[in-house]
Amino acid sequence: MDDRIIILIFDGIGDRPVKELDGKTPLEAANTPNLDKYSEEGINGIMDTIAPGVVPGSDTGHLALLGYDPYKVYTGRGPFEASGIGMKLKSGEVAFRCNFGTIEDKIVVDRRAGRIKKGTDSLAEAINEMDFDIDFVFQESVEHRAVLLFKDPSLGPFVSDVDPHEEGLPLKKSKANREETSSQLTAEHLNRFTEKSIEILSEHPINIERKERGLPPANVILSRGAGAVPEMGKLEEMKGLKSAAIAGIPLVKGVCELAGMDIVQVEGATGGLDTDIEAIMNGIVDNINNYDLMIVNIKGPDLPGHDGDHMGKIEFIERIDSSLPILENIENTYFAFTGDHSTPVTVKNHSGDPLPLIIKGEEVRVDAVDSYGERSCATGGLGRIRGSDLLNVLMDLAKRAEKFGA
C-alpha cells in the first residue's frame, strides 16, 4: 500500500510577537509537547499560503493548499459557500452569499433579522416561487444565512454587493465592477431580485407573525460576495488521490467539495470554539483507510485571533495539541501540521505572515528544529515554500508523484 497523506490545517494559527507574552507568539507561548515532538521527528519550514505578504481568505487559502491557483479559479466567495451547503453547481453559474435582513423604509436596520433561526425554509420556498426572468435557486443555510444561485451561464460575476455591510444605511444598488455586458446583466437581475424579495417577504405569514411577537421581520435578501462557479479540475483526476475533507465551516467544505473531495461529516465538529476536537481526530482515524489524502480544517485558532484574545488562542492550541496522540496509531502516512493563514491577535484579522509547517513521516530529512513555532520552523530544513507546493512535496515523499519528463 502506498503511503497516505494527512494535512492538518490549524485555521489562523500563525501570529506575531505579543507584548503580553514577552514577545512570544501565542503558538510559541503555548505548551505543545506533542507538536514539539513532531517538530523534532520531522522536517520544518515556513509556508506562504499564496505568496509572501499576500493575505489569504479561508477560501483562497484552501484553494492554494489543494494546489489550485486562486488567481485563476476565484472570483468571489459565493460558489464556495453554495457548494458548502450542498448545492449542486455548474461552472459559469453565479452565486451570492446572502443574509435574511430587516429593512424599514429602504434602510437596513438589522443585517441578520434578529439572527432568525426558524422559518427560513418557508421563506426560501416563497422566494423560489418568485416569477423571475432567469433560472435561479435560493437556499437557506444556518440561522440568517442563505445562498442565491443565478443559473444562467451567460452572466458575469463582477458585481458589487446589495448588502450595505452596515446597519442604518440604505440598500445598495448592485453595479458591474467591469465594463462587460455579462456582469451588467447580473447586476440588473440582482437588483430586480432584491426588489421582488422585499415584496414577497414583507407579506409572508412568518414575518407577520414575527412582527406580532415584536421580532424583526426577515423582509429582505441582502446579497454579497458574487462569484462564478469555476471550472476546477477534480483533485482525484489531477493528482490521482482519493481524497476526503473534514471541516467545520461551510466555506471550507465548499472549496473541498468543488475540488471533488468527499466530505466526512463529524458530529460535534462545529467550526466554533466548542468544536469536539477528539471527535475530529477520531474521524480521521475512522476514515483514513478509505482515502489517500485527508485534509482536516480545525477552525478554532482563527476565532480568538479575530478577537485579539491571545490567552484564548493559547488555550485552544493546547487543546489541539493534547488531542493529537491518537493519530500516532496511523501508520504509513505523511503528516503536515500547518495553517491556512495567520490571524495575529495584534491584527485581529487574517494576515500574510507565513505559517509554521511540520512534515512528519518515514523518509523526511529530519532537521534540528525541536519545537513548533513561527520562528523555530523558519530555521528548518524545508526553508520557505508556498501553499501550492505543499501537496506536491507530500506526494513526492509518499512516492505518489509522477516524474515530469524522462
Added chain:
Amino acid sequence: MDDRIIILIFDGIGDRPVKELDGKTPLEAANTPNLDKYSEEGINGIMDTIAPGVVPGSDTGHLALLGYDPYKVYTGRGPFEASGIGMKLKSGEVAFRCNFGTIEDKIVVDRRAGRIKKGTDSLAEAINEMDFDIDFVFQESVEHRAVLLFKDPSLGPFVSDVDPHEEGLPLKKSKANREETSSQLTAEHLNRFTEKSIEILSEHPINIERKERGLPPANVILSRGAGAVPEMGKLEEMKGLKSAAIAGIPLVKGVCELAGMDIVQVEGATGGLDTDIEAIMNGIVDNINNYDLMIVNIKGPDLPGHDGDHMGKIEFIERIDSSLPILENIENTYFAFTGDHSTPVTVKNHSGDPLPLIIKGEEVRVDAVDSYGERSCATGGLGRIRGSDLLNVLMDLAKRAEKFGA
C-alpha cells in the same frame, strides 16, 4: 494613522567573499554598528530582486522592487531615462538614450564629444527643428547625455543601437531585432534621424566654435537602449499608497516617476560618491509625514563595486551606516534595508547574487540574526524572498494589505 513604509536601497550593496578581506564581503568587513543593531531588532533574509541568478539592471531591479514584473513592462532603458529627466511620455512611444558624439569620416572617434558641458541646449534646439516624417522630441540632459523620443504610437521598440559602443568603429545601422513591421519602421526612422542629425550638427555654430578651439565637435547623436513607454499602473491606484522616491540618478527617478510616485528633490544627492547622505536622510525625515511609502536609492556602493575597489565600498557603507540614526526618530514605520542588485568588486559589474535584507518594525517576528551581511541575513526568519514580494510583505506588516478572498 496606519503604519508607514520606508525602503532604503543601497545600490549594488551585495558582494562576494574578497581574498584581501580574508574571505569577507565588503559589507561583512565594514563596521556597521547601526545596521547590526537593526538586524538584531528586526527580521532578516536574503532577496533575489528578480529571480535567483538573474542579474538586474538598476531599472529592472527597481521595477521589481515596486512590484512590477519587469518581463512585462520593460523593453529597454530609453523610456525610464526619458522620464527621469522630466519628459512627459505616453504609453507606446519609443525612447532612446543618446550621447552627443564625434565622428570623422563616419568613424566614431569620441563617444562623448569630449564630455561636452555647454551648448547642448542650442544643439538640441536645432535638432528639434529638423524636418522629419514623424513627431519626435529630442532633449539634452547632463553633459553629453540626451534622450530621443519618437512619438508615433505605431512604432515598435525592438531595434539595435546606432551607437557602436566603442571608439574607432563606424556608426551602426539600426536594425529590427524582431520580424515585425513596427520595429522595422523604427529602425528606418532612427537611421534617417541619425543621418539628419549629422547634417544639422556639423554646420552648427557651437561645433564650428568647438573645432576652432580644438575641441571635438558634437556632430552626431549616438542612440541606444530603445524601449517602449510601458502601460504601467500607478502604485497609488494599485496598492493604495501615497508614495515618494529620493534618488540621485535619472534612471531610478524615471522608474519611480513612471510608477506615479512623487520625486523628492534633495540638494546634494548626486548619485556619486560625493553625495550628501545626511541630506538624503533629512529628506526622508522632512517628507515622510506626507507619504505612506518612501523609496530611497543611495547609489554609492555600486560605484566602487564597478571599480573593483573593496576599500572604497567599505568606506561608503560605513558612511551610510553612520548617517542612519536620525531615522530612528521616525515612528510607526516599517523599514527595509536592502539593495537593488549586487555589484561584487570581484565581478566589477552587477550580479545576480541575492541581497541582504532587514525588515524592522513593531510587529516583526524578530529572529536570531544580529549583524547585517550577506551570510548572516541568509540565516534569518524571512528566508529567501523575491524583490516583487518585498512591498507586499511590508504592506502586510503595516496592516495595509487587502485580503484576497474571504
